[in-house]
Amino acid sequence: MATIKDVAKSAGVSIATVSRVLNGSANVKQATRDAIQRTIQELNYMPNALARGLQKKQSKTIGVLFPDATSYYFAEIIRGINTCIQQAGYRIVVSSAHDAADEANVFLSLWKSQQVSGMIVMMPSTHNATIFNSTQRSIPLILLNTAITDGADITITIDNYQGAKEITKHLIEHGHQAIGFIHGAPNNHDSEERYRGYQDALNEGNLTRSSHLEFHGNFTENSGYRAVISLLNQSEKPTAIFAANDAMAIGAVEAARQLSLQVPQDIAIVGFDDISTARYINPPLTTMNVPVLEIGEMAGNHLIRLLEDNRQVVTREITVPVHLVVRESCGCPKEK
Amino acid sequence: MATIKDVAKSAGVSIATVSRVLNGSANVKQATRDAIQRTIQELNYMPNALARGLQKKQSKTIGVLFPDATSYYFAEIIRGINTCIQQAGYRIVVSSAHDAADEANVFLSLWKSQQVSGMIVMMPSTHNATIFNSTQRSIPLILLNTAITDGADITITIDNYQGAKEITKHLIEHGHQAIGFIHGAPNNHDSEERYRGYQDALNEGNLTRSSHLEFHGNFTENSGYRAVISLLNQSEKPTAIFAANDAMAIGAVEAARQLSLQVPQDIAIVGFDDISTARYINPPLTTMNVPVLEIGEMAGNHLIRLLEDNRQVVTREITVPVHLVVRESCGCPKEK
DNA sequence: ATAAAAAATGTAAACGTTTACATTAAAACA
DNA sequence: TGTTTTAATGTAAACGTTTACATTTTTTAT
Structure with a gap:
């Protein structure tokens, strides 16, 4: 592999001059510059990124x-x-x-x-x-x-906060009073913020929250599935569910189907992320798009x-x- | 940022010795090794990858x-x-x-x-x-x-070849005689191989192929959509379609729905890749899974x-x- | 034509490592 | 004990660049 030395020797100049044309310094005669460029082409030379990085410290x-x-x-x-x-x-x-x-x-x-x-x-x-x-x-x-x-x-x-608030409000506007929430992974910032948005939307809509309406998932489809099974298996059932992400929402839809519930007639379900699958599931998922x-x-x-x-x-x-x-x-x- | 020199000085040895413990050489006294390790910890030293790469040529x-x-x-x-x-x-x-x-x-x-x-x-x-x-x-x-x-x-x-052959045969086993193919991007190896498999399956099934049954897409959902519109807009209509990838198959399903055709009753559609969306669309897509x-x-x-x-x-x-x-x-x- | 200024080029040190070789210290042997 | 062998450490060159500084060449002004 050719080095700057080879180029210098072959072009009959010092390595400093080669380096100068490499780095586009102004102080080099056009003729020399051309000659060096030509040699570089000939030898198929390309500067060693490691050496350069070492010297330039980046x-x-x-x-x-x-x-x-x-x-x-x-x-x-x-x-x-x-x-x-x-x-x-x-x-x-x-x-x-x-x-x-x-x-x-x-x-x-x-x-x-x-x-x-x-x-x-x-x-x-x-x-x-x-x-x-x-x-x-x-x-x-x-x-x-x-x-x-x-x-x-x-x-x-x-x-996350505004988004969650907005989509929760959307559910409220549909007339839902008991809106469930499926948490994402524990200690996850996205999940926590979305939860905050959900809470505040409920408050502003004068709805009381209840821990019976919440389930702790981990962002996977499967955890969304389990969430619905669990949430609907109690006396205080939600009529709508906001899952902290689409994967869980999809799992939730799946579970609802399993329980012979119609989405959205029997239970509305929304997610967050707008993953590519969201528009293809049945019914197409209402969600927050993240760019x-x-x-x-x-x-x-x-x-x-x-x-x-x-x-x-x-x-x-x-x-x-x-x-x-x-x-x-x-x-x-x-x-x- | 600490260098090997700093470590050497601080530990009272030469840089060579430090380098030796860094690279796990056998020839260094345990006591020295320990001292150097300790210094490394103290100074929070980590070898410069650029310098090391330059020297080691990798x-x-x-x-x-x-x-x-x-x-x-x-x-x-x-x-x-x-x-x-x-x-x-x-x-x-x-x-x-x-x-x-x-x-x-x-x-x-x-x-x-x-x-x-x-x-x-x-x-x-x-x-x-x-x-x-x-x-x-x-x-x-x-x-x-x-x-x-x-x-x-x-x-x-x-x-690709075997996979395409297998899935095409599957369509043949369903009794289809006119099986369409949607090509992927031009000059794409995957697409070409899948086409080969499709052809050979037809041959082995004693079905005649026809260029009227083929459409040249580019792997996008949209091109799959256009393919179906175009293929079904002629006299010689396929009863099944094999799209060279799932995205196009999904577009194809969409188009069929648009034309008020039932999938798979009126037209069967299969894809290739088994992308995550495949199982969620309606109807769930039959396809070849790629690991x-x-x-x-x-x-x-x-x-x-x-x-x-x-x-x-x-x-x-x-x-x-x-x-x-x-x-x-x-x-x-x-x-x- | 000559001195001064400006432009082009060269020399050599530096960046932070590794490693062949040289040197010193420790262990083994007589 | 002194010699030889082995183990541990040090010295310095090399990896391929960039760049401050020194030197040479060219241009400009007189």
Whole structure:
């Protein structure tokens, strides 16, 4: 593999000059520049990213850290990040963490080994706030959808609270009085915020909440299924259910069918996320749409700006609005 | 950020000794080793991956290259790869390419800049075979699902041909005589192989094929939709349709409904991939299941072996079997 | 034509590691 | 005890770049 030395020798100049044309320095004669360019082509030379990174102290690589499970958001966010990152000459290294402890490890090792110039971390679990301490961190960090509002340069959070409130209100407008809630995984920030929204919507609608109307799931379809079985197996039955995500809502619909209940006539069910499956199930699921791709793009763009302009790092919190997608599972009439 | 020098000074030894404990060399006194370990902890030291990679000529990073669009396979394959790769101390850098030219660029730049010690490339487009020339390539390469059988160390391909044949035969067994086919994107290897399987199944079933029964889509739901509209708008109508992937099959089902045709009574529709949505649509889609996660794991494992054992690189072609998932869109009765 | 200023190029140190080789310390043997 | 063998540590070069500084070449002004 050709090195800068080979190019220099072959072009009859010093490596410094080659380096200068590589980095677009102004002070090099056009003729020399051309000759070197030609040699580079001939030798098929490409600078060693490791050597360059070592010298310049930056790897042109950004780390993306995900919780293990979340395969739904995953692909789209990566795709969003990649679009902007790639054309700025950066690469993405992805890692996933099994649990909070693992997350800290991966984060630290990525950072301390200087493998990344910046990081985008998605961490909906509410533990672990301290790792991101900005006083000792030297690279820009963007936190996605996390409970932590401090320590990162930018946090991007979807508006779980408003979204949940809105969709719950929608159910209230349908006349429901007993609205159930299926929690997501414990200690999950998204789930907690959605719960807050749900509660406040009930309060503002003067409905009393009751723990009999709640079930603790874990975001999986199966837990949504179990939730409905359990909720409807008691005297105080909900007439509508808001599941903290679509997967659970889908499981809930399944369970309702199993119990020979019509959705939405006998029980209305809504979710959150607007995953691609949501519009295909029967009945099509009313849910809150989360602009996942855009979130990825936003994160990528902001990080690039932080990295390139290395301007004043202003801690900023961005809240991404979500929007209600009315389909049929809430009781609204079919579209066309 | 602490360097090996800081550790050496602080522990009162030379950097060579520190390096030795870092790399687990046998020749270092236990007492010294302990002292150094302690210092490492204290200083929170972690070796600079760039410097190490530069010196060792390997980055402990593996490149994963995807075509831009394929967001379905994407997430699962990454996840599969990541599981094995991560515990072997490697990282994944993902890149996507818009088109074949771009693909070549990304491949070459990743490789030539020594950013990766190995690559996993997914390239279903049939162009571009030459870049992977193994004679001038120095890093292990695994090709996923590609037309190219030469140049890579290992190729992993899903058994499109057999799968397509099997599902087509299934339609034939239902008594269908006029079975339509919806092609995927042009020059796509998966699509072509599935077409081959379809053809051979027809032949073996003594059915004549007809270009009137074929439509050229591009793997999107929308193209499946248009396919059905077009196929059913002619005199020679199919009674069953095999779409080269599930997305198109779903579009096809949609279109059938639009035309007030019952699936499967009026027209049977089957797909390929078994994407998560397949079982939720109405009627649930009969399709071929592709073990995507397993393919990712397989690729990761093989690459690690290639990298670590650096044993004889034997060119191997692995074909991954797929299996028929019978649901209702083919005309089979409901399960339970 | 000559001196001064500006532009182009070269030299060498640095980035943080690993490792071959040289040196010193400890253990084994006589 | 002194010699030889073995184990532990140190020295310094190398990996492929970038860049401050020194040097040479070219241009401009006189």
